[in-house]
Amino acid sequence: MKVFIQTFGCQMNVNESLKVAALLKARGFESASTPEEADIVLVNTCSVREKPERKVFSFVGRYKSRGRVIGVMGCVAQQYGEAMLKREKAIDFVIGTQNLHKLPDVLDDVLKSGKRRVETGFVSPEDSLKIFEAPLDAPAVSAYVTIMQGCDRFCSYCIVPFVRGRERSRPSGEILREIGDLASRGIKEVVLLGQNVNRYGLNRENDLTFPRLLRKINKIEGITRIRFVTSHPASLDDETIHLFGELETVCEAIHLPFQSGSDRVLERMGRGYTRAMYLEKIEKLRKAAPEIALSADVMVGFPGETDEDFRDTLDLMETVRFDTLFSFRFTPRPMTRAAELSGQLPEEIKLERLQILQDLQAGITLEKNRAQAGKVKEVLVERPSKRPRGFMMGRTRDNRVVNFEATGDLVGREVKVRILEGYQNSLRGVMEENHVY
Ligand code: SF4
Incomplete structure (x- = not known):
């Protein structure tokens, strides 16, 4: 039988879809290149923002005819569980973020019994990371490697700790074996993934910390480039910052979300750093690697954000001059504290601020790209x-x-x-x- 996997959301989801595809292939399923030619359609979902969440139901709506088996996995599956089956009759099974390793069994069961199923319980940290053991299907040049899952920070707007669970790291031995295997198959670049990679290993006894893990990967023959995402400004330590200048394989690029340039907003977001602390990290990064490219996430229209707060955000952008920026408007997410905060802003204000911010960044990005000419x-x-x-x-x-x-x-x-x-x-x-x- 042929399976098509549609992925919404972040690189973590993309990597999980690849791992799921590898597990299903090992169980004898073939992959389909379009939903039309598939017998089974899997939708890997993201609920960090409202838009990808809405896309899931419209996608399922499009492919529910012709007796296809439809499964939903990922964050939206984790968030809604049973309620998804009730809302959309075409969905045959729902599998949450911690149960992906069970997917081949769940799928077999649904195909044999014809019964609908939900698997969204939280499992042991070891079991929840099992999916990442699945060997990738010969990627070409660059490969994602998930090193940790979940988050303990509970920023006031973020649904991740609720749908991905608490922070847990994979054993370093397993990660190094996976990367060694990828290198032996010709992979040159690895992109290490985690919600807050800088906290890698801190919840494991007698294992490596993140900078030490980087040092070990740096020694793996064949790997010439290491990237990682996402770093958190409050967790990014000096030891890691210095590795940008020290280790040949660590690429001169970092994604370091700042979210707002206003201390008042940062505090309401519960981000755990101030504007000055963020700028200090940037200064250290540029000292360690003067050519380092900087990218970040920023949010506009957080509850209570004033014109002055917004100007502080623009001012931070002008100060840092990011190479690229991913910008979003605040949307209240279920279960989060920010959804209940006073001062929710009208959509027009959020959209207007987003446009101003994106225009500013477009100019900076173009200028920085043009400055590459001749190099x-x-x-x-x-x-x-x-x-x-x-x-x-x-x-x-x-x-x-x-x-x-x-x-x-x-x-x-x-x-x-x-x-x-x-x-x-x-x-x-x-x-x-x-x-x-
Ligand atoms: S650090 Fe904050 S924004 Fe990032 S995943 Fe954790 S809770 Fe969400």
């Missing part, structure tokens, strides 16, 4: 470009997408590219001769 960058080649033909696409160490003219099979190789032009979302360049390695 020679190391590019890890990922695939042929979609447009234009005859070009390859790769990424610089500071995580910029580069399209460059090339012939021959360079996928998985590192090449030097002279940047000719910078655009809003990418760079264009030309390969320096004799610089393939």
Whole structure:
């Protein structure tokens, strides 16, 4: 039988979908490239924001005909459980964030018995991380590796601790084995995933901390690039910051969400740092790696956010000048404290602020990309470009997408590219001769 997996949300979800696909393949299921050709459609969901949550039901609505088996997994599944079966008759099973390792059994059972099922109970930390043991199906150049799950911070707007559970880290031995295996299959780059990677290992006795884990991965033969996401400003320590300048494999790029430039708002968000503390981390990062690319998440329209608070956010953006920024408007999430806070703002104000902020950032990003012209960058080649033909696409160490003219099979190789032009979302360049390695 053929299975199609539709993934909404973050890289963590993308990685989980890959792991689920590997488990199902081992059980004899084939993968379908479209929902139309599938017998079974799985939807991996995200409830961090309201929009992806809404998308789930409209997606299920589209594919419920023709007797397909439909399963929902991930955060929305965890959040609503049984209620999803009641709301949408076409859904055959719901499986939460901690039970994904059981998916092949649940699916077998649904197919044999025809009965609908819900698996959303919280399980032991070890069982909840089992899904990540599934070997990936030969990714090409770069692979996600989940190192931890869940979060203990309980920021006032965030649903993650409720749907992903408390913080738990995978054993370092298992992570290192997985990365060694990926390296032996030609993977050059690993992207370590976790809700707050800087806290990796702190809840495990006698295991590595995050910076020590990075040092070990740095020694794995074949791995030339390490990235990680997400870092938390209150948990990012000096030891990790120094590794940006010290370890050859740690790429000069970090995603460090700041969420607001106003101390008053940061406090109501329960973020655990001030604007000054955030800026101090940025200064240290730039000292350790002067060319480091900075990206972040920011939220506008948090309850009680005044014009002045919003101006503080714009001011922080002007001060730091992020290379890229992911911006969102606040939407109240169930179970969170912020949903109940006074001072909820009208949508028009949120949208207006979001537009102002995005316009500002678009200008900064374009300016920074244009400033790359003339530089020679190391590019890890990922695939042929979609447009234009005859070009390859790769990424610089500071995580910029580069399209460059090339012939021959360079996928998985590192090449030097002279940047000719910078655009809003990418760079264009030309390969320096004799610089393939
Ligand atoms: S650090 Fe805050 S925003 Fe990030 S996952 Fe944890 S609770 Fe959510």
